[in-house]
Amino acid sequence: MSIFAAKLENFNQNRITMKKVLFFLLLSAGLTFQASAQIKTPAPSPSASFTQMVGLTEVSVEYSRPAMKGRTIFAKDGLVPYGEIWRTGANQATKITFSTDVKVGGADLKAGSYAILTKPMADKWTVMFYPYESGSWPSYVEKTPAAEATAKVMKTSITTGSFMIGMDDLHNNGGTLFMTWANTGAAVDIEVPTQKMAMASIDRALAGPGANEYYAAASYYHSEGQDLKKAHEWVKKANADSPMFWTLRLQSQIEADLGMKKEAIATAKKSLAMAKEAGNMDFVRMNEANIKKWSK
DSSP: OOHHHHHHHHHHHHHHHHHHHHHHHHHHHHHHHHHHOOOOOOOSSOEEEEEEEETTEEEEEEEEOOBOTTOOOEETTSSEETTSOBOSSSSSOEEEEESSOEEETTEEEOSEEEEEEEEEOSSEEEEEEEEOOOSOGGGGTTSOOSEEEEEEEEEEEEEEEEEEEEEEEEETTEEEEEEEEEEEEEEEEEEOOHHHHHHHHHHHHHTOOOHHHHHHHHHHHHHTTOOHHHHHHHHHHHTSSSOOHHHHHHHHHHHHHTTOHHHHHHHHHHHHHHHHHHTOHHHHHHHHHHHHHHTO
16 A cells, blocks of 8 residues: 555544544534423413411412413313313312311311312302322312312403412401302302410410410529529429429429429439430430439
């Protein structure tokens, strides 16, 4: 082979190699672009949520808002056919959460989260509440709801373009959960136990402080070096009915600081025994150390 032929052969080999390198570089760049590029587009049925205080009960709702887009919504042959179970929104199951027990359309519901499914009709809706498990709404269809309520239906003069859930007619003991889309609105009454909760709160306040309040007050006085006799009076009240090992330890510390070493040791021994029974070794060690110190 001539020198020229050898150089030509070498050039061609190098050119083939460069093409391979360029191909792999372009392929790598393409893969990197695909991996890093994320196209973001708005959801056709955007998510929505709200939280509403009703008396002393917190009501939270998470749902999606499909749009009319020129379609007939509630009708025999509509997007939401009469008599068929509807997810009550779009995408995942609509979720409602109550912070207390409530009544919905007269039906009892325990505090917690529920999936809402509905069966719209021309004159009424059946509103079904299922203990919330997941956002997959078909998983609830064959199950028995925790409660069912009948919602009143009305025709609205204002067109609601995107499905909406909200609360209205609020008062201390309840309100109305409403659902509206197109020119149809459905509403169901919610009752909350405000009166019962308020009366219980009043009874507790008028009955005076309990063990927790006495313990907190005694602990603060002791830590701040305030009136230890008053702190001792409070901690004894905290331990009057159902003493705990930590409340007894505080009492023993206050007694020791008051110079009541004999009483402090006796109280610490009670705390020690209860801590051992509870398996709390930190309080066991702290009580043992105090008993040893105060016994000298």
